[in-house]
Amino acid sequence: MASQMEQRLSLDLSIERFAYREPFRISGHVFESTTVLVARLSDGEDTGWGEGAGAYYLGDDAENMLRQAEDARSRIESGASRQDLQQVMPAGGARNAIDCAYWDLEAKRSHTPAWQLAGLPEPQPLRSTLTLGAAEPDEMAAAALRLDPAAPIKVKLTGDTALDIRRINAVRDARPDAWIGVDANQGYRIDALPELLAALVAARVELLEQPLAIGHEADLDGFDRPIPFAADESALGLADVEGLVGRFDVVNIKLDKCGGLTEGIAIARRAKALGMGVMVGNMMGTSLSMAPSYLLGQLCDIVDLDGPTFLTRDRPGGVTYSDGKVHCDTAIWGGSGKMS
Template sequence: MAELIAVDVERWPVAGSFVISRGAKTYVDVVTCIVGDGPHRGRGEGTPIYYKGEDAERCAAAIRAFAAHGDFDRASVNAQMKAGAARNALDCALWELEAQVAGRPVWELAGLAQPSPMATAFTISLGEPDVMEAAARKAAAAGYGLLKCKLTGEGDLDRVGAVRRGAPGVRLIVDANESWGDLDIVAEAAAMVALGVELVEQPVPRGQDERLRGLDAPIPFCADESCQTADDLERLTMYQAINIKLDKAGGLTEALKLAEGARARGQAIMVGCMLGTSLGIAPAFLAAQGAHWVDLDGALLLAEDREGALVAQAGLLQPGRLWG
């Protein structure tokens, strides 16, 4: 059992700005917590899910309120707290605490493969085509072999075409951010395939997922906003892939359940993230071992990061020593 030692809200600046169809961000607020059992400590970080109405202060309040009931463990946290950034921070802190108590790394406790460097996508923020082309050229020159384009449902082909011109040799995935609801989805998908795109995230708004069922599309669709926890999998069989994010799932514990359930259903796995520091990305790095697509650049998009941060070298995300 554990007790809450500290909970804080921190603000971290973004390098430039991070632009998607819902707006631009120049900073990210995260909630952090420390738990302990006396001699041992565990740390966790969560980034509030803005489209679920979360913010960092409310997440911090939720952690304090839960901890006020007394000692807790991962089982009680996952049974009693709703999925989201607050539970993610507590769940991951408890994983690290358990590892400290056992004298073993988290990956070993969780039955995961020992982490090794992996290729991560680098996100090309939404912008005018020439801006996205320049960003793609810069990312490719830095060694990123997988780029992710943010889309908006208008002018998408021009944007993706520009990214392809800027980085002709890279793999491409796109995130529609629910913006294709009024479009001919199969035609849009076919046009993306012609540009070498291999995956489309969340083409339709959450709740309209049935529109994808039975479509003869030439490209896999990946559930993002529609897929929060393992309970969602049964109704998301129209998707060929799911995007697991620890802040959506509410922690590493639920993320591992999601991965197991998706594999049992024959769905491919993408592991993604929100903007956040390496303390929040490190648990996702463990869950991403063996994923089909890895999109863990959330800390790489910040102007600064924590000491001991994960780093990218030639497009490969390297395991750090910050957590676990």
């Protein structure tokens, strides 16, 4: 395989926009669409595909992703390997798209599915959360009732403690038996957490994701965590994992943050070795983004791969959601045959 990948490749890049069914609100942001970079990497016979959505809070938008990809084009087209890409490009959506295109191309050229090349378990349907954007409590309760009754629920908070507690209680009342986790998206300060946590425990919430802003991780030193805390924005890449120990219990891995499946797998394995739980999330891309994350999800304790459910349209043959689980066929990405 290594000798094959040394031959000259061609890289095709495009920007695509996918509208949401309705605006999606989190702490500090309202989203109405997602814009992705699509990378196609070809050797003239086989073509690998990948998609990156970037990370909005890092300024990693379409313009930035395209610029980074173009900066790396000459190295890639002159024979850089997927492993070389870790040094050729910075972490982010562009490297994610191209890294995943390499994996897809390797799978097709070797006639071996990507999960097997990566040394991962054969993919099985995964229990995946479905997310409720922040809204009025009664609206969120009604939305919770419209979700698949078998699905775990992830609730977006905004940092308004009183309103967030009402949101949590409304969703719990609507779905008394559901697994519920909440995501604060950096919206809280340490002095507000005790009140929030008391309400989370009372409502049987099982995960609090990224309560504090990036740079305030040390505020959690010695802080009592009655439920597991997950690091998202505080866990950008492999280099961050060691510093999370003792402050967080779970690492949320997103390929758009860390720059692709190659580093995502490394993060999962290192976090597990350190005794931490692992979670896979997404930046609201299409099923082409979910497919490599679905492979990573086979190593994870918590799975949050619901991005396509927010879109007015998805790619053909994409992921499916039923009975509280997500399933992704290798036909869209990572299979051993050609993608039409």
